[in-house]
Amino acid sequence: MPDVLSVASLTKTFPGVRALDAVDFTARSGEVHALIGENGAGKSTLIKVLTGVYAPDTGNLTFNNRQVAFATPLEAQHAGISTIYQEVNLVPLMSVARNLFLGREPRGRLGLIDFRRMHREANEALRRLGITVDVRRPLRELGVGTQQMVALARAVSVDAQVVIMDEPTSSLEPREVQTLFGVIRMLRDRGIAVIYVSHRLEELYEVCDTVTVLRDGKLVHTGPIAKLDRLHLVSLMLGREVGEVREEGATKFSGDHAPDTRPILQADNLTMRHHLHDVSVEIRPGEVVGLGGLLGSGRSETAKAIAGALAPDSGRVAIAGETIRTGSPPAAIRAGISLLPEDRKAEGIVPGLSVRENIALAALPRLSRFGLVDESAIDAIVDTFMKRLRIKASGPHQKVGELSGGNQQKVLLARWLAMNPKVLLLDEPTRGIDIGAKAEVQKLIDELANDGLAVLLISSDMEELIEGSDRVIVLKDGTVIEELTGPQVTEDALMRAIATTGSPSD
């Protein structure tokens, strides 16, 4: 198979970090090439260098046997490299169709855009991916997963020689993942080179041919994936011995907790027009309650309504029997509710502030006296959590915006753990987190529950949801359709609950 895109001894430094260190990488036509590594290993950076977002410090880029240097993503795109970047990168206020066709709108007379055709084609492109939405609606009204599928549709609808996908599945549900894999196979069969980044190892074995492993910005392995078993792959990623890795199971959950009998969180009949209908959730101290459902089923809304980030039209939220004001994050936080939001880029991190300030942000009032900040108290807390969660940064003063996705997530976890919450609402806590960190986060959830914390876990990873939760509440179209308890908490039961009632777009 011919090489299409390759780089030799590529180096890229950011202030204080060498993100890529003499990395060689080659993508071949008709091959799906997995790119893996821990959070912060440099995968996204590599992709951004390949596609002209960043300029490399050193290293040569060869495309179709010609030396190239892409100055902008546009140039890369014109050359035939199509990319889905890690964070959904579309324009939220524009319509779905406009997003799909930005820059290559079908044009009619006088060079004006032919909207009729554009909408028709957009509809078709999405339908092929199993999505039916009104393509004239603003993109932001779609759930994250659907947005991701739009980005996918955009990437594959151009004539590309190379298609790059940076963690495309992190916000997709199983059915959509299968659609995606179908698309990937179709691309491969057409002789297109696919570069695929994911933390979900099973997926790699399902669709990839070759794998490249990065660790701390260095290339540690590249070769056919079939020759490498899962254990080996993990040990390469983490830089630990195979034996060490073997001892760890698939998920880090220990199993059942021994919850209290009286619920600490009671959310009754939360209703929000179009989004939630009479959703009630109760969590007891020491219990992990899972929220299951398809994309757009209202899981995030439920969590946000409980945490005050959205104001429900009616309904009640109480902590230890005391009703709290809804629609007010400070009130919820004072009562002991913490929410790890799903969209960490927009709603979680404060990118321009340092790791330190981000961790201390919510706890500031407690960490200050008479309105003056107690710096040493902050240092202590920051130090503790950076160690405990193994946050990888050049120091507490690095800007959070510069961290890799996984480390940003850990910073957010640290922010909330520093609050000593009573109830922790985790919306996709392990999305985009490498398996090492994922295991740590899962272990942490377990520990927290054992320490008596009430946890609400939202996850599109069925396995994680089933293994982690004591109880699973299943939502569909903003309504609770089933509650799985005790022995019922199995993947099969969950699947069945979701499947029997159909998918929301039908």
Add this chain to the structure above:
Amino acid sequence: TGCAKSEDDGDKSSASQDQGDSGQVVSEPSEGSGPTCAIDAYGGKKLDLKTATVGFSQSEKEANPFRIAETASIKAEAEKRGVKLLTANAQSQFSKQISDVQDLIAKGADLLVIAPLNSDGWEPVLRAASAKHIPIVTIDRKINAKACKDYVSFIGSDFVEQGKRAADQMIKTTGGKGKVAILLGAAGNNVTTERTKGFEDRIKEKAPDLKVVFKQTGEFAREKGQQVTEQLIQSKPDITGIYAENDEMGLGAVNALKGAGKKAGDVKIVTVDGTRNAVQGIVDGWIDGVIESNPRFGPLAFQTLDTFTKGTKVSQDIVIKDSAYTKTNAKADLGKAY
């Protein structure tokens, strides 16, 4: 910003009221001697001022003594004569003044009194007015257009002349030797241009030893005048005189001189306008001359309109004879200042 802005508050309102008619004297050559204008030549029909509606367009906020006195004088005269008056204020925005006057016309003004913010750019208004044969009198500033065709007459001071008289005063008090600074008014304003021109021409002509060494804008405001003068007296400590193109900047200069520890009379100051504070400055010894620019246009403006609408000729250029305040008359004439 046309002219001065200052007043010791208490007596300001009364000042403009009481002395509404004690102000303006038409200078030589006066009515009759210059070109004149009659209603037949202008077009339009005779009417009785008493039953007419007069529109008055003021250029700036009534927030300085000059504008306050001007508007008050117009209003007082209209009331005295029982004429219906419509007013508009352009808030120093020229585009607004154009629409203001158009609005006045649309609201049915039969006659217009305009205090223009700028001399040029009146074409749209003049066309609208001439289509309806509405007589226009401009006060305090001229419109660059044809008298007796586009407008009836102009009543106001001669700003170049004011500059010249200020120069005369400066030459007299400095003895015609030394270095003078000019505190300019707002840039792009023809009052500034003309007061500067008159001053510089006269200095060149009469006192070649008096050199203008500094020209910076004080924007007709006291604070700006003070700030500029502060910089001036440090970079040019040997300055002999300061010509401020309005009283306010002159008073700012006085502040600056006091702050720098100078004594009254160390630096000669000549200003234009004739506000109470400036004239008091002469009495106190800080200012050496104030050239008056009289804002009380009401009586003259209405008299002109009255005469004109009755069918009698009026002069196209009615130039006010401005007085001046110096050490000799300041104390006695303090009451005349506005």
Add this chain to the structure above:
Amino acid sequence: MKTSGDEPTGPTRSERISALAQQHGALVTLVVAVIAASLSFDTFMTADNLENMAVSSAFLAVVALGMTFVIITGGIDLSVGSLFALGGVLAAWGSQYGTAVALLLPLAVCGLIGLVNGLLIARSRLAPFIVTLAAMLGARGILLSITDEGSKTYLVDKDSFFATLGQGKVLGIGAPVWITLALFVAGAVVLRRSRFGQYVYAVGGNEDAAALMGAPVARTKVTVYTLSGLCAGLAGALNAAWLVSGVTILGSGMELEAISAVVIGGTLLTGGFGFISGSLVGVLLLKVIQNVINQIGSLDSAYQQVVSGAFLALVVIAQTWLGRRRRVL
């Protein structure tokens, strides 16, 4: 523009109404204001008064047109007031060499200044606010230097063809009005129906994403600032034709008026959302307020300011309130 796509959940009626109200909130306010004014003042709804308002709004409208593009990209252009004045002076000076010069000279100079703004903003990544603030000073400086520190006013020959661009009437309505309408139609088509228009929205909606999607972000920004400069210059030129002179004291505070008009018209200052037609309505609304104040007549000049400030606040509050529900999520 219909799609065959089935809609999972259509917006409810009240949502649709509030969406409409947000898009046309300024129009509703305008209609209400006009009705109220014509009921209160019998000299409001006269042909003369309406024509006066239309013509004198035209120039601000053209400036606001360019500003709309800039604001949708998430930027701002403070230099338009100075460019408006500069354009007028250049046009008046150029009119002695014919209409072509009178039009092309201000377009060239103001467009060039807009281009420089755009380059500094897009290529050097300087903040639009500060770049265009500097341009506002710089352009005023240029104006002063070519008018002998503001003391010289160039006049336009009243009978020249150039003057008819400002003075002429077609079907009883002033030429500037027609020109402005034509420009707005063209602007709306460009913004809605051209690829460049899509880039304008994309850059304002999410600049990083737009760049990653391959939108020419820098070029789009450079273009909108150039466009804004051109609009300001053209507005100045037309205004000079109307006034038959290059008045030097024009344009101060005009940038704020233009921004107000655009915002009142429903365009978000944060970018990514807005309409050309809204800006036109915004300009008219400002004009009507001014006219009403004049209709009332003897309102003290200080109170006039209080009233117009309060009115601006009210309109924007109403806008925000109408638009709020849609922006919840």
Add this chain to the structure above:
Amino acid sequence: MTDLALGGKAADRERILRHLQSYGVYLGVAVLLLLNIAVTPHFLSAENFRTQAVQVAPVLIVALGMALAIGSEGVDLSVGSVMALSTSLLSLYLGYGTWIALIVAIIGGAAIGLANGSLIAFIGIQPIVATLALMVAGRGLALVLLPQLKDVRDPTMASLGSGDVLGIPYLALIAAALALLVAFVVRRTTFGRQLLAIGDSRPAARLAGLPVRRVLILVYVCSGALAAIAGVLATARLTASDPTSLGNLMELSAITAVVVGGTPLSGGRVRIGGTVAGAVLIQLLTATLIKHDLPPSWTQIAQAIVIILAVYAARERGKR
């Protein structure tokens, strides 16, 4: 772990650029000072420095409040009108005693700030529009209260305007003290931290439970109060209340000072030291141009160029 102590040319250059970005404005001040010492007669005198310090004080004080507003991803266009309003209030209340008048004037400024803050925080109006409305209305209000310039003949006010301690004018001392205070607030208080977080990412700050509205309101109240203080001091210096022209275009000078000083308009960062330097830079520039008697056209063009140069030096470099 990634190699943290990395050397290399790229990193070195990056570091130098970062320093330039942070300290460019100080460099600018130094250059202007040296230039003036070389070419401006009588520049090196205590009296001259006093003049510059006194003239810059009101701008600087306004800029401090502006820096807070900009740090919260906002802007306050009403500052000039607040200065006018405070001078009107001062004049009106001087009859009841100097201190009462001072307090009323400052409270008046804070009240405009409260109105700004409420429009922004509760109704969600863009800061630039909300403060624009109050800029227009505020100036009008000032003129309604005091229709024209009025002399202030109050000995306390007079000494406030022209007095000094050990040769340092009160005005300069007050400005310096306020700068230190605001710097302290930004660095050491919860309010300061919260303000930066809100300026950087409003949704994240909201979800982190920060009292977003309260902080925003406080920001504009501070800005209003500081502008009022500046108005009071300017009045003391002028020994007159001039609501027509006091504070005209002040918002632009203040914003320029803040931005030239390296505070990005996109919020999330506040640099008080830079703001002070920015204000001084502009003051020195103005003084230079006046002292050398350059015509207004030159002055404006020179200002434009210096502003662009200064922000160009301090610009955020592209991520590439």
